[in-house]
Amino acid sequence: MKIIKRILLGFLFILAMTMLIVLVLFLLDRSNTSYLKSKNIESTFTKEYLIKNVKLIPMSLDTILNDKTVHIKDGKILRIKDDFESQDIEIIDGQGKYLMPGLIDMHVHVWDRFELGLYLANGVTTVRNLWGIPLHLRIKDEITSGELLGPLFYTSSPKLTGPDDFGDDKVQLQSKEEAKKLINNYHERGYDFIKTYAGITEPLFDAIVQETAALNMDIVSHPSFQMTYSKNFIQQVATIEHAEDIVQQPLDFQMDTVKLDSVVRLMAVSKVNFSPTLSGFFNIYKMITDKAILDSDHAAYINPLFKLADTEAQVARWQGEKSRNPEVENRILNQHKFHLLILKKLHEAGVNIVCSTDAGIAMGAPGFSIHQELAHYSEAGLSNYEVLKTATINPSTVHKELKDLGSIEKGKWANLLLCEENPLTDLSTLERPDWVIIKGQLLHRETLDVFKNKARNRNNITSTAYYWVENLWIER
Structure with missing residues (x-):
């Protein structure tokens, strides 16, 4: 005893x-991360105010509306006028600068709360997190309640895959019954979308489509090698991810422009929304060619645990591959150039392109990566207005949750950027907006720089490890 x-x-x-x-x-x-608590942030004009004297880029049209006044109340755009006077409403002078909608990144992986400030500092006012764990439900609740300041936050479920696709980063489904049960569980707990992954089988996918349709939930698809690529071309799939998967799946690892044209035509007819993540793939090229990449400025903003567990391993892998096979450098660069062609052809065919970066993976620095992604779209031949659409109004048509975002119009959320220069002629001005407005709360550049500085070289390995262990305990 x-x-x-x-x-x-x-x-x-x-x-x-x-x-x-x-x-x-x-x-x-x-x-x-208490500096991100709403009560600790010094901000003016949160309830009702006018922004006067701005050059408006509404993004609903390819135009600039000069000398406009925007009336914001309770986080939404109440009206847009040539002029408006009221003794009862506070007024901000926009100083003749450019006002446009905040940026939307449709494919990120968030690992801690520090990253929320990094997104805001880079003009990203909405993110779609596509690797859901319990931490993300708490972050979503804290932002929605107003307790925590961050971009509007939407998250998918954990990644759902098939029984033979192993790894602790995904949930392996064994049966259609299990798939339906899990989807109902994710819906009740507050995950916004269901993410399917590379090993999902066709019967499991069909069960997921049926259950999500019943629950009015969208699917985000990382295309599976276990079924045909065109299986994703259905209304229930809100977006298809990754340009490289077009090469790997319907093109059978060949950069074949004839086959590509047929795939593009079918995607256009099927009204697919496409999420390219070009910067995620291009980062492989950077890891191959830049021996000092781990000491770069952007590397200082990556979550330290994932930098240790993922980024450093990826750099070692690709630089090791180059030493064994020097041709890999040209192969990766040529495939990136083919991805640019894919994007151009999809755009010209009328496929809805939504800006997506795969931030949080390998060298994808949260917030910063969107500027690299937009530069790739410009490199592919899109005009600056067309580039900006991918990160503003295009995503607003994808999910019902995003319909009040992406343009400056009456009734939409006041998620806005004020920029010194015209982003329609110079995309780089988006890297340091003078103001970021998130649901009406105005943040000056000084505050945004604090967010960046707090997240630089942070030391939160232990807490991140706990959140991952918690995820394994709850979701597996």
Whole structure:
């Protein structure tokens, strides 16, 4: 009995210490990101105000509306006038600068709260997180309630794949019944979308389509090697991810322009929304060619645990591959150029392109990566207006949750950027907007720079590791 009692006491002691450590981690994590708490942010004009004297880029049209006044109330755009006077409403002078909708990144992976400030500092006012874990449900609730300041936050479920696609980063489904049960669970818990992954089988996919349709949830598809690529061309699939998967799947790893044309035509007829993540693939080329990439400025903003566990391993892998096979450098660069051609052809065919970066993976620095992605679209031959559409009004047509975003119009959310120069002629001005407005809350450049500085070279490996262990415990 004494031995059993000692074992029981020992177990209770370990349990108590574990709970204490978890509590400390939560408190430390929240303390370190307290600068993002709404109550701690110095901001003016949050309830009702006028922004006067701005050059308006509405994004609903390819135009600039000069000397406009925008009336914002309770986080939404109430009206847009040539002029408007009221003694009861505070007024901001836009100083003749350019006002446009905030940017939307449709494919990110968020690993901590520090990244929320990085997105805002780079003009990203909405993100779609596509690797859901329990942490993301808490972040979503904190932002929605107004407790935490961040971009509007939407998250997919954990990645759903088939029984033979192994890895602790995804959920392996064993049956259609399990798929339906999990989808209902994800819906009840607050995940916005369902993400299917590279190993999903056709019967499982069909079950997911049926259940999400019943629940009015969208599917985000990382195309599966277990079924034909065109299986994704259905209304229930809101977006298809990754340009490289067009090469790997319907083109069978060949950069074949004849086959590509047939795929593009079918995607256009099927009214596909496409999420290219060009910068994610191009980062492979950068990892191959830049030996000092881990010391770059952008590397300092990557979550330290994922930098240690993923980024460093990816750099070692690709630089090792180059030493074994020098031709890999040209192969990756040529495929990137083919991705640009894919984007150009899809755009010309009328496929809806939505800006997506794969930020949070390998060298994808949160927030910064959107500027690289937009530069690729420009390189592919899109005009600056067409480039900006991919990160503003195009995403607003994809999900019902995004319909009040992406343009400056009456009734839409006041998610806005004020820029010194005209982004229709110079996309680089978006890298440092003078103001970012998120649901009516105005943030000056000084505040945005604080967000960047706080996240640079952060040391939160332990708390990130806890969130991942929590994910494995709950979702597996």
